Amino acid sequence: xxxxxxxxxxxxxxxxxxxxxxxxxxxxxxxxxxxxxxxxxxxxxxxxxxxxxxxxxxxxxxxxxxxxxxxxxxxxxxxxxxxxxxxxxxxxxxxxxxxxxxxxxxxxxxxxxxxxxxxxxxxxxxxxxxxxxxxxxxxxxxxxxxxxxxxxxxxxxxxxxxxxxxxxxxxxxxxxxxxxxxxxxxxxxxxxxxxxxxxxxxxxxxxxxxxxxxxxxxxxxxxxxxxxxxxxxxxxxxxxxxxxxxxxxxxxxxxxxxxxxxxxxxxxxxxxxxxxxxxxxxxxxxxxxxxxxxxxxxxxxxxxxxxxxxxxxxxxxxxxxxxxxxxxxxxxxxxxxxxxxxxxxxxxxxxxxxxxxxxxxxxxxxxxxxxxxxxxxxxxxxxxxxxxxxxxxxxxxxxxxxxxxxxxxxxxxxxxxxxxxxxxxxxxxxxxxxxxxxxxxxxxxx
Amino acid sequence: xxxxxxxxxxxxxxxxxxxxxxxxxxxxxxxxxxxxxxxxxxxxxxxxxxxxxxxxxxxxxxxxxxxxxxxxxxxxxxxxxxxxxxxxxxxxxxxxxxxxxxxxxxxxxxxxxxxxxxxxxxxxxxxxxxxxxxxxxxxxxxxxxxxxxxxxxxxxxxxxxxxxxxxxxxxxxxxxx
Numbered sequence: 324x325x326x327x328x329x330x331x332x333x334x335x336x337x338x339x340x341x342x343x344x345x346x347x348x349x350x351x352x353x354x355x356x357x358x359x360x361x362x363x364x365x366x367x368x369x370x371x372x373x374x375x376x377x378x379x380x381x382x383x384x385x386x387x388x389x390x391x392x393x394x395x396x397x398x399x400x401x402x403x404x405x406x407x408x409x410x411x412x413x414x415x416x417x418x419x420x421x422x423x424x425x426x427x428x429x430x431x432x433x434x435x436x437x438x439x440x441x442x443x444x445x446x447x448x449x450x451x452x453x454x455x456x457x458x459x460x461x462x463x464x465x466x467x468x469x470x471x472x473x474x475x476x477x478x479x480x481x482x483x484x485x486x487x488x489x490x491x492x493x494x495x496x497x498x499x500x501x502x503x504x505x506x507x508x509x510x511x512x513x514x515x516x517x518x519x520x521x522x523x524x525x526x527x528x529x530x531x532x533x534x535x536x537x538x539x540x541x542x543x544x545x546x547x548x549x550x551x552x553x554x555x556x557x558x559x560x561x562x563x564x565x566x567x568x569x570x571x572x573x574x575x576x577x578x579x580x581x582x583x584x585x586x587x588x589x590x591x592x593x594x595x596x597x598x599x600x601x602x603x604x605x606x607x608x609x610x611x612x613x614x615x616x617x618x619x620x621x622x623x624x625x626x627x628x629x630x631x632x633x634x635x636x637x638x639x640x641x642x643x644x645x646x647x648x649x650x651x652x653x654x655x656x657x658x659x660x661x662x663x664x665x666x667x668x669x670x671x672x673x674x675x676x677x678x679x680x681x682x683x684x685x686x687x688x689x690x691x692x693x694x695x696x697x698x699x700x701x702x703x704x705x706x707x708x709x710x711x712x713x714x715x716x717x718x719x720x721x722x723x724x725x726x727x728x729x730x731x732x733x734x735x736x737x738x739x740x741x742x743x744x745x746x747x748x749x750x751x752x753x754x755x756x757x758x759x760x761x762x763x764x765x766x767x768x769x
Numbered sequence: 770x771x772x773x774x775x776x777x778x779x780x781x782x783x784x785x786x787x788x789x790x791x792x793x794x795x796x797x798x799x800x801x802x803x804x805x806x807x808x809x810x811x812x813x814x815x816x817x818x819x820x821x822x823x824x825x826x827x828x829x830x831x832x833x834x835x836x837x838x839x840x841x842x843x844x845x846x847x848x849x850x851x852x853x854x855x856x857x858x859x860x861x862x863x864x865x866x867x868x869x870x871x872x873x874x875x876x877x878x879x880x881x882x883x884x885x886x887x888x889x890x891x892x893x894x895x896x897x898x899x900x901x902x903x904x905x906x907x908x909x910x911x912x913x914x915x916x917x918x919x920x921x922x923x924x925x926x927x928x929x930x931x932x933x934x935x936x937x938x939x940x941x942x943x944x945x946x
Binding site for chain 2: 345346401741742746753757761
């Protein structure tokens with residue numbers, strides 16, 4: 324595992340050459356994919372690093388999305404908007420993500436989890452477009468920090484109780500009294516805010532909208548999954564308390580997902596729409612995780628991968644439109660099939676991926692999650708049914724509003740997609756649709 | 770066997786003779802240099818127009834002359850031999866860099882990451898022991914059918930092997946089924 328960390332750190336020395344970083348990230352993905360093709364349940368151990376299959380899946384996802392981020396941010400290179408600084412920030416973010424997903428020690432996981440915030444903040448503040456990005460950065464930073472300091476306290480309590488913070492050697496908190504409940508809440512609140520769940524989701528639309536395309540893609544693609552990954556690693560430490568309180572997380576996340584889906588139908592900003600749809604998807608992920616069964620965990624991981632690819636691709640598309648037309652508003656970006664018919668293919672394919680159409684892995688994950696949550700409580704059928712229905716509704720709204728109909732009169736013609744843009748979108752879409760034939764690669768355990 | 774020169778198809782490696790190898794290498798070189806042709810642009814370009822109308826209009830006419838790059842000849846107009854090129858999207862300054870980067874990105878991104886990785890993943894032998902587990906399952910089913918045991922036993926372990934504590938030891942412990 325250290326070889327990838329070193330490759331990442333040493334790439335920072337080559338940031339003067341944009342093309343070199345772009346190529347090397349793809350090379351890193353290739354080498355890693357060969358590295359993860361084995362039977363061992365845990366591998367790459369050493370220096371409190373190592374991963375089981377769940378870690379492999381998410382490391383692969385983060386490296387892949389980072390490679391696509393660099394390919395999609397050509398405008399920073401073209402306008403010479405400090406490209407080497409941009410690459411350094413992105414590589415540091417990738418380093419933090421690699422350390423987070425491959426940590427076998429809870430403290431290393433926590434430190435890298437927190438340190439992934441700083442490059443994201445620098446990305447938003449440094450390369451964002453609008454003055455609102457200051458508030459967006461503040462929201463993101465303080466929401467996450469406020470929620471995760473209790474996590475530090477609870478990890479230190481585990482250390483003083485058990486003597487070790489190595490994953491798997493930490494004692495479970497068997498009892499279910501009030502103190503254990505507070506402990507449980509402090510531990511998982513950080514991940515619930517990161518996911519995000521409905522009531523603590525306000526940072527997400529702001530951060531996604533104000534970030535540059537790289538920031539949006541990385542945020543939607545990988546950083547939200549940090550919350551899910553953390554939950555998987557931490558939830559089993561509180562079996563009794565979780566059984567008592569999972570109803571709260573399921574209710575809030577599913578109902579919140581439904582409410583947020585309604586809000587999606589009212590959005591005018593494309594990026595804001597995609598950001599709210601991320602909240603809805605992650606609400607379903609949270610409910611599946613907290614239900615504590617095999618189906619829920621598997622569905623959650625599969626949706627995390629699928630959503631990472633799909634939302635990241637949609638943000639990439641929104642940025643392509645923004646680069647050409649100068650606006651993210653659906654009132655300006657309508658009738659795009661008249662201007663950019665070739666991009667309409669990718670709008671369609673990624674939109675249907677967002678609403679869990681076959682044969683995307685989103686469908687597999689959503690079916691697994693529906694199975695798990697409905698088996699936990701039949702009443703949740705209503706919420707989940709509304710969630711799935713409205714996810715299709717707002718995705719169709721976004722697609723139809725942006726592509727069909729008459730175009731905005733003050734628009735001129737624009738390029739219908741360069742080869743590099745097509746490549747980036749295709750590299751988003753192909754794993755999303757083709758991984759269904761080898762789902763053993765994305766299932767965390769069986 | 771190799772076709773006429775100038776036909777752009779994949780050169781085939783042949784082990785017949787040294788001259789054939791040289792021809793292969795030359796053709797490889799020619800294909801690779803097709804777009805990176807800065808060195809091969811003609812210094813002198815002959816232009817012959819086919820218009821038969823009188824050359825007394827207001828529009829700019831290109832005279833039937835030898836246009837030289839090095840000196841600033843002023844006939845009617847100088848013609849640039851630089852073709853308009855449409856960038857692939859990888860570099861907007863240099864066609865050579867754009868082309869090279871396009872090839873590199875597609876090789877590393879598609880050929881390596883999608884095709885080769887897909888191939889490796891598809892043909893991984895018994896990945897995560899799924900085939901083994903299914904075989905073992907079928908073998909166990911066959912064993913149980915032969916012995917007449919139930920295929921899925923409600924008791925995972927035989928009851929007589931489990932030692933349960935007495936009622937005194939249990940006391941007030943909650944029993945969850």
